[in-house]
Amino acid sequence: VQAAAPSDYHTYESMRAVVDAAVARHPDLVSSQVIGRSHEGRDIIAVKVSADVAVDEDEPEILFTHNQHAREHLTVEMALYTLEELTSGYGSDARITRLLDTREIWLIPSVNPDGKTYDTESGAFRSWRKNRQPNAGSSAIGTDLNRNWDYMWGCCGGSSGSASSATYRGAAPESGPETRVVADFVRSRVVGGEQQITAHIDFHTYGELILWPYGYTYADTAPGLTADDRDAFAAVGRAMAASNGYTPQQSSDLYITDGSIGDWMWAEEGIFSYTFEMYPRSASGGGFYPPGSVIDRETARNREAVLILLENADCMYRSIGKEA
Numbered sequence: 001v002q003a004a005a006p007s008d009y010h011t012y013e014s015m016r017a018v019v020d021a022a023v024a025r026h027p028d029l030v031s032s033q034v035i036g037r038s039h040e041g042r043d044i045i046a047v048k049v050s051a052d053v054a055v056d057e058d059e060p061e062i063l064f065t066h067n068q069h070a071r072e073h074l075t076v077e078m079a080l081y082t083l084e085e086l087t088s089g090y091g092s093d094a095r096i097t098r099l100l101d102t103r104e105i106w107l108i109p110s111v112n113p114d115g116k117t118y119d120t121e122s123g124a125f126r127s128w129r130k131n132r133q134p135n136a137g138s139s140a141i142g143t144d145l146n147r148n149w150d151y152m153w154g155c156c157g158g159s160s161g162s163a164s165s166a167t168y169r170g171a172a173p174e175s176g177p178e179t180r181v182v183a184d185f186v187r188s189r190v191v192g193g194e195q196q197i198t199a200h201i202d203f204h205t206y207g208e209l210i211l212w213p214y215g216y217t218y219a220d221t222a223p224g225l226t227a228d229d230r231d232a233f234a235a236v237g238r239a240m241a242a243s244n245g246y247t248p249q250q251s252s253d254l255y256i257t258d259g260s261i262g263d264w265m266w267a268e269e270g271i272f273s274y275t276f277e278m279y280p281r282s283a284s285g286g287g288f289y290p291p292g293s294v295i296d297r298e299t300a301r302n303r304e305a306v307l308i309l310l311e312n313a314d315c316m317y318r319s320i321g322k323e324a
């Protein structure tokens with residue numbers, strides 16, 4: 001494959017400009033808020049997309065998170081694609097119009113803006129994964145945010161206790177400010193004792209996979225994950241995979257992880273959380289750095305999967321014929 005350059009992708013700053021332009025162009029549909037700051041002080045933003053966006057309506061909420069891992073730049077492009085698709089489709093595409101009339105959609109385009117910036121600021125990619133937080137007693141920088149979530153943290157050999165490791169879990173759950181900011185945002189969506197967010201995708205690269213909990217155990221069912229839960233995860237996961245050609249599986253079938261986002265989202269918040277591993281399928285497609293020429297195709301490839309999740313988000317158990 002053709003080599004990619006940092007300039008093939010949006011920077012954190014140019015991502016912010018795209019979001020601001022969408023808010024300016026579609027003020028009734030899009031709003032942006034700063035939900036907290038990264039270790040180095042960058043704003044972590046959440047973008048809301050819904051009809052009557054200024055009103056907190058009693059509608060199912062769906063969250064899309066992107067760029068926990070610094071070098072996975074295609075995931076930020078995915079957020080901007082979704083924002084463009086939803087805003088341009090409102091009023092012209094019947095399906096998108098219906099969804100924005102009945103759902104509240106949250107996009108966090110960059111969970112790890114410091115890592116993203118570090119990965120590209122020199123003009124050459126650095127293959128950086130973690131955040132940019134120093135570690136006490138070590139010269140090694142960074143926590144793997146996707147091992148830093150507060151459920152079964154460090155339980156099961158699916159993360160490292162060494163600061164120098166690419167999968168360093170951090171000093172404690174939510175020790176990464178970026179993890180804590182996103183977790184606090186999710187907790188803030190509990191209204192009247194009920195978590196408003198029902199479904200979630202955390203976008204990563206690469207592998208072309210759709211993964212569901214748990215990651216900490218190979219068991220298909222476990223405390224807090226019944227056979228019906230598992231079956232609903234699999235039914236919607238397979239439907240999404242049928243649309244994009246990704247491989248659907250339980251996340252531990254890839255490898256065991258502990259402290260990853262999906263296990264926390266499900267176990268602690270009851271949110272149907274999927275991890276997407278985007279293009280390419282293997283390193284030969286460019287690994288973490290596919291050429292910019294594939295961005296349009298590989299983001300649009302997930303259009304239908306995103307719509308499928310939005311449509312199912314009011315009752316995920318309908319997918320297994322067990323609508324309440």
Ligand code: 0X9
Nearest residue numbers: 146204205215251252254255257
């Ligand atoms: O290891 C990760 O955090 C994810 N893969 S990546 O190459 N983007 O780093 C996969 C996490 C999925 N969860 C589990 N396998 N349990």
Ligand code: CA
Nearest residue numbers: 050051052057
């Ligand atoms: Ca609304």
Ligand code: ZN
Nearest residue numbers: 069072204205
């Ligand atoms: Zn990743």
